[in-house]
Amino acid sequence: MSTVLERPVLVLNRYWQPVHTCTVRRSLHLLCTGGALVVQTDGEERFGTHDLASWIRHSADCRDETMIHSARFSLRVPKVLVLSWYDRVPRLEVKFTRRNVFLRDKFTCQYCAKVLPEHQLNLDHVMPRDKGGRTTWENIVTSCFRCNTRKANKLPQEAGMLPRSKPFAPRWRPLFGLQENGLADESWDHFLQPSGSGGEKLSA
Numbered sequence: 001m002s003t004v005l006e007r008p009v010l011v012l013n014r015y016w017q018p019v020h021t022c023t024v025r026r027s028l029h030l031l032c033t034g035g036a037l038v039v040q041t042d043g044e045e046r047f048g049t050h051d052l053a054s055w056i057r058h059s060a061d062c063r064d065e066t067m068i069h070s071a072r073f074s075l076r077v078p079k080v081l082v083l084s085w086y087d088r089v090p091r092l093e094v095k096f097t098r099r100n101v102f103l104r105d106k107f108t109c110q111y112c113a114k115v116l117p118e119h120q121l122n123l124d125h126v127m128p129r130d131k132g133g134r135t136t137w138e139n140i141v142t143s144c145f146r147c148n149t150r151k152a153n154k155l156p157q158e159a160g161m162l163p164r165s166k167p168f169a170p171r172w173r174p175l176f177g178l179q180e181n182g183l184a185d186e187s188w189d190h191f192l193q194p195s196g197s198g199g200e201k202l203s204a
Helices: 024-033 052-059 098-104 145-151 186-192
Strands: 008-012 018-023 036-039 067-069 074-076 080-083 121-125 140-144
Touching: 008 024, 008 186, 018 024, 018 186, 024 036, 024 052, 024 080, 052 074, 080 186, 098 121, 098 140, 121 145, 140 145
Parallel strands: 008 080
Antiparallel strands: 008 018, 036 080, 067 074, 121 140
C-alpha cells in the first residue's frame, strides 16, 4: 500500500496547465478537502472531473484497476488532478543535486560516453576547483570513475578531455526525473506534449 501511495500524480492548475506532481497520498488529501478534482483519463467520460463522492462511484466500476481500500470503500488510484483555485504556472529551478546532474546527463559519462548505473558515476568539475572552478550546473558534468581519475585537476585542454555536451542548468518541468525513471504515466501525455491536443508542456 505504501508504494502505491507514493506514486506520482500529475497536477494541473485550474486552467489545466501542468504545474507539478504530487504523491497519491497528497492527491487523496486534496480530493477529500475539496482542493482538487480527479481527472478521468480513460473511458467514455475521459477528461471528466470527479469530486470525492463521484470518484467513489466511478471506482466501484473499476475493480480491475489498482485500488486503495478503506473500511468503507475502495478508490481507484488517481493519475491526474486539477486544482480548484490555483491558476499560476510556477517559475521553479531544478535543485542542484548529484542525482539531478546524473538525470540531466542521462547517466552518461560526458568524456567517454558510457552509460552507467548511478553507483559507478561521479561528478567532475570541468574547470577544477583549485583553478577557480565553481560547483554549479554550468561547471559540473557526469563522469565515470576512470575518466574522473584521468582528468584529475587538469583543465580540459590540458587533459585533452572536453565534455561531449556543454553543461547547463536544466529547465524545470513537472516530469524532471520521472521519465528517466519510468515513473511518468502515459495518460499524462495529453497534457504535456505540445504537439498533442492537450495543454502545453511546461518548462520554467
